[in-house]
Amino acid sequence: ELAVVAIHKLPEGAIPRGEEIAVRWTVVVTLALIATLTTTLSSLLPAILVGRTDPQPALQASSRGLGARAVRSRLSGWVVGGEVALTTLLLISTGLLFHTLWNLEHARLGFDMTRVTSFSAMPADAAGFGNLGVLEANQPTGPHIATLVYQPVLERMKALPGFQDAALITAPPLSGVDLNSSFTIVGIPENQQHGNDARISAVSGSYAHVMTTPVMRGRMITEANSATAPFVIVVNETFAHRYFPNQDLLGRQISLGGKNTGMLQPYTIVGVIGNQVEQSPASPTKPFILLPYQQIPATSLFYAALLKTIVFFVVKTHADIPVAPAARSVFKQLAPDFALDNFKTMQESFAKSDFNDRVGLYLIGAFGGMAVLMVIAGLYGVLAQIVGYRRREIGIRLALGATPPGILSMVLRQASMLVVAGIAAGIALAAAAGKLEAGFLYGVKPLDTWTYVAVIVLLLLVGGMA
Numbered sequence: 001e002l003a004v005v006a007i008h009k010l011p012e013g014a015i016p017r018g019e020e021i022a023v024r025w026t027v028v029v030t031l032a033l034i035a036t037l038t039t040t041l042s043s044l045l046p047a048i049l050v051g052r053t054d055p056q057p058a059l060q061a062s063s064r065g066l067g068a069r070a071v072r073s074r075l076s077g078w079v080v081g082g083e084v085a086l087t088t089l090l091l092i093s094t095g096l097l098f099h100t101l102w103n104l105e106h107a108r109l110g111f112d113m114t115r116v117t118s119f120s121a122m123p124a125d126a127a128g129f130g131n132l133g134v135l136e137a138n139q140p141t142g143p144h145i146a147t148l149v150y151q152p153v154l155e156r157m158k159a160l161p162g163f164q165d166a167a168l169i170t171a172p173p174l175s176g177v178d179l180n181s182s183f184t185i186v187g188i189p190e191n192q193q194h195g196n197d198a199r200i201s202a203v204s205g206s207y208a209h210v211m212t213t214p215v216m217r218g219r220m221i222t223e224a225n226s227a228t229a230p231f232v233i234v235v236n237e238t239f240a241h242r243y244f245p246n247q248d249l250l251g252r253q254i255s256l257g258g259k260n261t262g263m264l265q266p267y268t269i270v271g272v273i274g275n276q277v278e279q280s281p282a283s284p285t286k287p288f289i290l291l292p293y294q295q296i297p298a299t300s301l302f303y304a305a306l307l308k309t310i311v312f313f314v315v316k317t318h319a320d321i322p323v324a325p326a327a328r329s330v331f332k333q334l335a336p337d338f339a340l341d342n343f344k345t346m347q348e349s350f351a352k353s354d355f356n357d358r359v360g361l362y363l364i365g366a367f368g369g370m371a372v373l374m375v376i377a378g379l380y381g382v383l384a385q386i387v388g389y390r391r392r393e394i395g396i397r398l399a400l401g402a403t404p405p406g407i408l409s410m411v412l413r414q415a416s417m418l419v420v421a422g423i424a425a426g427i428a429l430a431a432a433a434g435k436l437e438a439g440f441l442y443g444v445k446p447l448d449t450w451t452y453v454a455v456i457v458l459l460l461l462v463g464g465m466a
Contacts, residue, residue: 081422081425082422082425083374083422084419084421084423085429086371086426087372087422087426088422088423088426088429089429090364091368091371092427092455093430093433094365094368095451095454095455096434096441096444096446096448097364097365099443099444100282100440100442100443100444103281104281104282109277109281109350110173110213110214110275110276111173111211111212111276112212113345113349113350115164115317116211116316116345117317117343117344117345118172118175118313118344119313119315119323119340119343120310120340120341121310121312121313121335121338121339121340122309122310122339122341123149123335123338125308144294144298145298145303145308146227146293146294146307147227147294149335150168150293150307150311151204151294153330153335154206156330157313157315157326157327160326160330162317162318162319162321163315163323163326164317164318165210165316166206166210166313166314167206167209167210167211168203168204168311169201169202169204169311169314170201170202170293170306171200172314173277173346174277174279174280174353175312177310178199178278179199179200179201179306180197180198180199180200181256181257181289181302182196183198183255183256183257183289184254185243185252185253186252186255186266197287198235198239198286198287198288198289199278200256200288200291200306201288201291202292202293202306202311203221203290203293204221204223204293205221205222205223205224205292207290207314208221209316210316211314213274213276215272215273215274216237216274217240217272218250218269218271218272220273221270221290221291221292225292225294225295226292226295227294227295229295230268231265231267231268233268233269233290233291234269234271234272234273234289234291235271235272236272236285236287236288237272237273237274237275238275238286238288239288239289240272242287243287250270250271251269252269253266253267254267255267256289257300257301261302262299262300262302263297263300263301264300267291267295273290280353281353282442313327314346315327324340327343372462376462419459423456430452431447434446
């Protein structure tokens, strides 16, 4: 029941159909049967060994009885050594994942998410991606949706109490939206350009102010980039490095889409912004193009794909206040046919982006913690068993002049051998498993020295405590 409650506390959408998860007695009974079977099988070997023991030599504490005890002691030692090895593997994996999560949470995002809330808006006549098309250049299109709806909505939201600024973007960071476009660089023969591709997003002029976007070269898109102004775009650092290496790209022009997309005019590059996280800090950054939302021709394929499907608004507030009621009120007055959804702060979006990493860390950490407890209990049990088996020997040693510290050293030496052997085997397993873990790590190597050293020290301390 506690597990079900914990699942229902997870972020919405973290587990598909998570609200339908409930306790089912068939599962409970199955788990109980598995636990019973496991307990029975684990008890079977000791029972067989005891059943085969000759009681007469055991009662007489003969050497044969001591030999059987030595065999059982050795078997217990192997079991504890295996526990230490598996614990080493789990703790090293936990340490690497913890380091990864730390790096993700402190990664450079390329924007400031403080007091920024995003939400989606979709018009009632939204164009489905299967129905996109290009209109003839002389075909009447009606008012541009940017001028008719989006610009008035933005101006009204900027004037709301507590709202610092607002902007439109069709593919915001951490949203999962990934729209791509091919392009050609003006001035380079087309037969020398192959596979030019980049993520694309339309933005309003205040986007840089809302997200505190760092401008590396040139300038950012502004409100002055209207439909009647020269067509401009801004690209990210990855775009600049890939398509204009060691070149000054400001002032260069590119043509978006192909000949049949309706994008007739080339766009001039006027700025380069820093890379922004797209889906997660661990995902590689793709080339990215930002273009003014008012400079998308209404007859083009891009107009329907970017501005007539789902768009996003990002709002920066002066304090932590709810954005949804005020935003819904503005749309109800100016664009009542729009459907609003997905109200999230950027912190919530970021937390969801590394949710899987957190779950993996918590699960492996929990198993690692339980494994440490098992090692403590196992070592204590084995040492108690060894001392019990060697009680007669210990008594003889004391009678012959051995000191208690010497006896203690002998017992601890035997325990240390088990721990060290288990740690060595665990390190070998962790090194082999590191190749499999490499794809899940960010900013840390599978053979991270500090992680390995910390785990070794921890297990040596645990062995000493036991």
